[in-house]
Amino acid sequence: MTAALRAFRSTSAGPVALAVLTLLAVVAVVAPILWGDMATALNPATAVLGPSAEHWLGTDRLGRDVLVRTLVATRTSLGLGLLAAAVAALAGLLLGGLVAVLSRRAREVGLRVLDAVLAFPAILVAIIVTLILPEGTASAAVAVGVAGTPAVARIVVTLATAVLARDFVAAAWGLGVGRPRILVRYVLPNIADSLAVSLSVVAGAALVVVSSLSFLGVGVQPPAFDWGGMLSQGVMDMYVTPLAALAPAVMIALAGLAFGLAGEAMARVANPSVWTARRAARHPAPAAGTRTESDALLDVKGLTVTAGAGPEAPAIVSGVDLRVGRGDIVGLVGESGSGKSMTMLAVARLLPYPVESLADALTLDGHDLRAGPGERIRRLLGTRLALVFQNPAACLNPSLRLETQLTEVPRTHQGMNRAQARELALAGLRQVRVPEPERRLRQYPHELSGGQRQRATIAMALAGRAGLLLADEPTTALDNTLRRAVLNLFREANAASGTAIVLVSHDLSVVRGLCDRVVVMYAGRVVEEGPTREVIARPLHPYTQALVGSTLTMTTPLDRPLPALDGQPPRPGERQEGCAFVPRCARAEDRCAKERPPLRAHPGARRTACWAVEA
Amino acid sequence: MRILSRLGTMAALLAALLVASFLLLHLVPGDPAVRIAGLNATPEQVAAVRHRLGLDLPLHRQFAEYVMDGLRLDFGRSFRTGEPVTGVIGGSLGVTLRLAAMGITLTMLTGVALGIAMAALTREGRRPGVETAFTTGTSLVGAVPEYVTGAVLALVFAVGLGWLPVAGLADPAGLVLPAVAVSLAPVCVLARVIRVETLAVLAHDYVRTARAKRLHPVIVYGRHVLPNALTSALTVGGLIFAGLLGGAVVIENVFALPGLGSQLVQSVMARDYPVVQVVIMLLGASIVVVNSCVDGALRLLDPRTRTVSS
Numbered sequence: 070m071t072a073a074l075r076a077f078r079s080t081s082a083g084p085v086a087l088a089v090l091t092l093l094a095v096v097a098v099v100a101p102i103l104w105g106d107m108a109t110a111l112n113p114a115t116a117v118l119g120p121s122a123e124h125w126l127g128t129d130r131l132g133r134d135v136l137v138r139t140l141v142a143t144r145t146s147l148g149l150g151l152l153a154a155a156v157a158a159l160a161g162l163l164l165g166g167l168v169a170v171l172s173r174r175a176r177e178v179g180l181r182v183l184d185a186v187l188a189f190p191a192i193l194v195a196i197i198v199t200l201i202l203p204e205g206t207a208s209a210a211v212a213v214g215v216a217g218t219p220a221v222a223r224i225v226v227t228l229a230t231a232v233l234a235r236d237f238v239a240a241a242w243g244l245g246v247g248r249p250r251i252l253v254r255y256v257l258p259n260i261a262d263s264l265a266v267s268l269s270v271v272a273g274a275a276l277v278v279v280s281s282l283s284f285l286g287v288g289v290q291p292p293a294f295d296w297g298g299m300l301s302q303g304v305m306d307m308y309v310t311p312l313a314a315l316a317p318a319v320m321i322a323l324a325g326l327a328f329g330l331a332g333e334a335m336a337r338v339a340n341p342s343v344w345t346a347r348r349a350a351r352h353p354a355p356a357a358g359t360r361t362e363s364d365a366l367l368d369v370k371g372l373t374v375t376a377g378a379g380p381e382a383p384a385i386v387s388g389v390d391l392r393v394g395r396g397d398i399v400g401l402v403g404e405s406g407s408g409k410s411m412t413m414l415a416v417a418r419l420l421p422y423p424v425e426s427l428a429d430a431l432t433l434d435g436h437d438l439r440a441g442p443g444e445r446i447r448r449l450l451g452t453r454l455a456l457v458f459q460n461p462a463a464c465l466n467p468s469l470r471l472e473t474q475l476t477e478v479p480r481t482h483q484g485m486n487r488a489q490a491r492e493l494a495l496a497g498l499r500q501v502r503v504p505e506p507e508r509r510l511r512q513y514p515h516e517l518s519g520g521q522r523q524r525a526t527i528a529m530a531l532a533g534r535a536g537l538l539l540a541d542e543p544t545t546a547l548d549n550t551l552r553r554a555v556l557n558l559f560r561e562a563n564a565a566s567g568t569a570i571v572l573v574s575h576d577l578s579v580v581r582g583l584c585d586r587v588v589v590m591y592a593g594r595v596v597e598e599g600p601t602r603e604v605i606a607r608p609l610h611p612y613t614q615a616l617v618g619s620t621l622t623m624t625t626p627l628d629r630p631l632p633a634l635d636g637q638p639p640r641p642g643e644r645q646e647g648c649a650f651v652p653r654c655a656r657a658e659d660r661c662a663k664e665r666p667p668l669r670a671h672p673g674a675r676r677t678a679c680w681a682v683e684a
Numbered sequence: 685m686r687i688l689s690r691l692g693t694m695a696a697l698l699a700a701l702l703v704a705s706f707l708l709l710h711l712v713p714g715d716p717a718v719r720i721a722g723l724n725a726t727p728e729q730v731a732a733v734r735h736r737l738g739l740d741l742p743l744h745r746q747f748a749e750y751v752m753d754g755l756r757l758d759f760g761r762s763f764r765t766g767e768p769v770t771g772v773i774g775g776s777l778g779v780t781l782r783l784a785a786m787g788i789t790l791t792m793l794t795g796v797a798l799g800i801a802m803a804a805l806t807r808e809g810r811r812p813g814v815e816t817a818f819t820t821g822t823s824l825v826g827a828v829p830e831y832v833t834g835a836v837l838a839l840v841f842a843v844g845l846g847w848l849p850v851a852g853l854a855d856p857a858g859l860v861l862p863a864v865a866v867s868l869a870p871v872c873v874l875a876r877v878i879r880v881e882t883l884a885v886l887a888h889d890y891v892r893t894a895r896a897k898r899l900h901p902v903i904v905y906g907r908h909v910l911p912n913a914l915t916s917a918l919t920v921g922g923l924i925f926a927g928l929l930g931g932a933v934v935i936e937n938v939f940a941l942p943g944l945g946s947q948l949v950q951s952v953m954a955r956d957y958p959v960v961q962v963v964i965m966l967l968g969a970s971i972v973v974v975n976s977c978v979d980g981a982l983r984l985l986d987p988r989t990r991t992v993s994s
């Protein structure tokens with residue numbers, strides 16, 4: 070429904086704005102012809118009347134019909150606004166074009182001057198400029214145009230610089246084409262669209278500023294009148310004839326808005342991607358299940374993660390079981406989009422909106438995590454579960470001292486006071502061998518080296534004596550030295566405090582170095598699992614075989630399709646009835662496409678889902 | 685080093701302002717002495733005026749005098765009243781700055797709170813209906829010029845309901861409506877900026893980490909999100925202040941406040957150049973100084989630049 074609303078809005082604002090502008094234009098042409106005399110004729114007999122059938126909006130102090138005057142003033146107001154916009158456009162284009170084709174040094178200077186001028190409100194500049202122009206109605210518009218010139222010039226420079234940097238323009242420079250010619254032939258056609266959008270907005274602003282000038286008495290001079298002038302009269306008589314103030318006020322707002330909206334609508338047509346409708350609807354969280362007894366630290370059964378709610382929502386993860394015992398280190402591997410990160414986020418109850426999860430069982434330390442976000446669950450997740458994301462250093466808030474960030478969990482969830490939490494943080498930093506831990510606590514993240522930041526993040530993750538550490542691609546963004554260091558830290562934490570670790574990675578070599586057990590995922594399902602050593606030495610599933618075959622080199626980029634395999638993994642929503650690996654599998658049989666292979670046990674505590682592997 | 689270059693820029697801008705306000709008198713079409721003496725003045729009267737104002741000196745001498753007089757806070761006499769300009773302007777600067785300060789406080793508090801609340805409500809594309817209402821509402825209200833807002837506010841709250849005074853400064857509450865009128869549009873602009881910035885902050889891993897720590901949402905937003913969002917509020921703060929000052933100039937005329945704006949408009953209409961020159965200097969200098977302060981504050985607040993310089 071809301072998507073429809075958005076679509077409606079995105080298609081309707083433009084036409085509505087255009088319709089309003091067209092209407093205003095017609096009124097501007099017709100009204101002075103029809104009612105020109107009526108609008109200026111003084112008639113003391115009809116002064117300060119309220120609204121009536123004869124005078125819909127009443128009359129002003131001098132007995133003139135407010136509605137008629139408002140309509141007649143459209144020509145002056147609109148005309149002056151457009152004149153001002155035209156002056157700003159022309160002068161801005163010239164000035165901006167000039168600055169754009171200057172040498173880089175000179176352009177920098179030009180831009181700084183423009184920015185300095187732009188710091189002054191247009192209305193102020195316009196008021197001053199009226200002083201040096203001869204008195205007259207058009208002067209107000211020219212003054213506003215002059216005041217608007219720097220803004221247009223700034224836009225032109227930005228747009229033109231981007232075009233000038235393109236190859237074909239650079240080639241023209243190289244061929245010795247002159248600057249004016251480059252501007253006219255190459256730059257102008259390429260910025261015309263974006264410029265038109267900006268100019269529509271500028272026209273709206275210009276109309277408002279011209280009206281302000283008239284309102285202040287330095288714009289349109291009597292007997293000529295525009296909305297701004299009417300408004301200033303109306304404000305003076307506000308107690309007597311409020312409508313005389315309201316009518317021009319509404320017109321100024323309406324016209325200014327219509328120009329602005331028309332510009333936005335044009336921008337939307339020019340760049341539709343920004344406005345693509347997002348999906349809506351959020352459904353209730355899955356109902357809390359019964360408390361499950363389990364001796365595993367983490368026990369996940371039948372986890373399904375969908376992009377959105379409802380039966381048609383595409384499944385990202387389907388029916389995943391995951392058991393992690395105390396002190397276990399488990400690797401979760403698969404290509405990008407295999408659902409391994411979503412599995413992890415579902416466990417942490419941190420799925421991004423609108424992703425939803427359902428599970429037959431989801432327990433941490435025997436507590437059911439599916440039961441809403443109560444205080445108990447919050448404390449449990451806060452203390453027993455820690456997360457490290459892809460780029461560990463990005464987990465640190467740049468504007469907070471390390472001490473704040475490292476002591477938050479113990480202070481929030483374990484009721485420690487500041488000194489105790491500080492001691493704990495210091496111990497944590499020492500454990501990960503960050504030098505001078507006392508000093509570090511007082512520092513901000515950027516003051517640490519990259520390696521120290523990684524260590525501090527891990528210290529932070531472990532500060533609450535987490536039982537389970539979920540690490541999502543924690544080494545992907547790191548060079549080899551840091552990678553080894555981080556893996557060592559994990560190993561130490563595991564050995565020292567029995568922290569269990571689930572390491573999500575697309576890199577089998579990392580998993581091989583750290584994990585006791587590995588779970589291989591493909592297209593949202595577990596296709597193989599078992600002791601790391603055996604799985605890598607003798608992979609059963611054809612997909613694992615391809616994976617192992619292709620990770621013989623450490624540097625293989627696994628977020629791209631595997632070199633040993635043709636094709637791509639299916640995307641969520643495209644998954645078929647049978648085995649998802651069929652299109653890429655060399656051993657596929659007829660049965661594979663029809664029936665999905667179940668995860669079956671094999672000797673050596675292994676399991677795999679493939680028809681071609683004998684049970 | 686950095687601070688020196690900032691001070692240098694500020695000095696250059698102030699100097700440019702000085703030159704611009706000086707040149708104003710000479711850019712006016714026609715002979716300023718004739719304009720001042722009046723069209724039916726005799727040539728002797730015009731010559732006398734020219735000599736009295738030093739307009740018969742070479743331009744650079746005139747500028748030197750202008751600067752020296754300015755340093756002695758002697759800005760000449762108003763053409764209109766013959767009083768010294770300092771007396772004419774008197775308390776106007778205070779009125780305008782008070783209005784602008786109230787406006788900026790109101791804008792910052794409301795804009796930041798609204799922006800963060802909206803970001804929290806609409807993060808990751810939640811509640812698209814609220815988002816649509818917010819963006820539509822703010823773009824509508826943000827597009828209405830402040831004097832129109834002012835007129836409507838005055839109609840409703842002063843004329844209609846009679847809660848607040850319509851005009852003047854006799855009652856301290858007289859600044860309330862003008863301050864609301866100048867802040868309404870900037871609040872909309874700021875709230876939109878803050879919402880987008882906050883959404884960007886919320887998408888950072890350090891916020892995910894803070895949520896993974898299961899901190900209370902108030903702490904997540906107050907400690908981890910707010911400082912980062914405030915930085916962006918401050919970044920646009922200078923621009924908003926300048927806009928508010930422009931708005932104040934206009935709105936003072938709606939509510940008949942004796943500030944620099946009213947002073948400027950009256951002097952422009954009367955072609956009272958000495959007063960105009962001083963008002964330009966004052967308004968321009970406040971903008972330059974505030975912008976420089978914002979720059980400095982950003983440097984101080986951002987831990988990344990703070991320690992680099994120490």
Ligand code: SF4
Nearest residue numbers: 648654661679680681
């Ligand atoms: S079930 Fe069939 S298609 Fe799937 S991996 Fe095994 S052999 Fe290949």
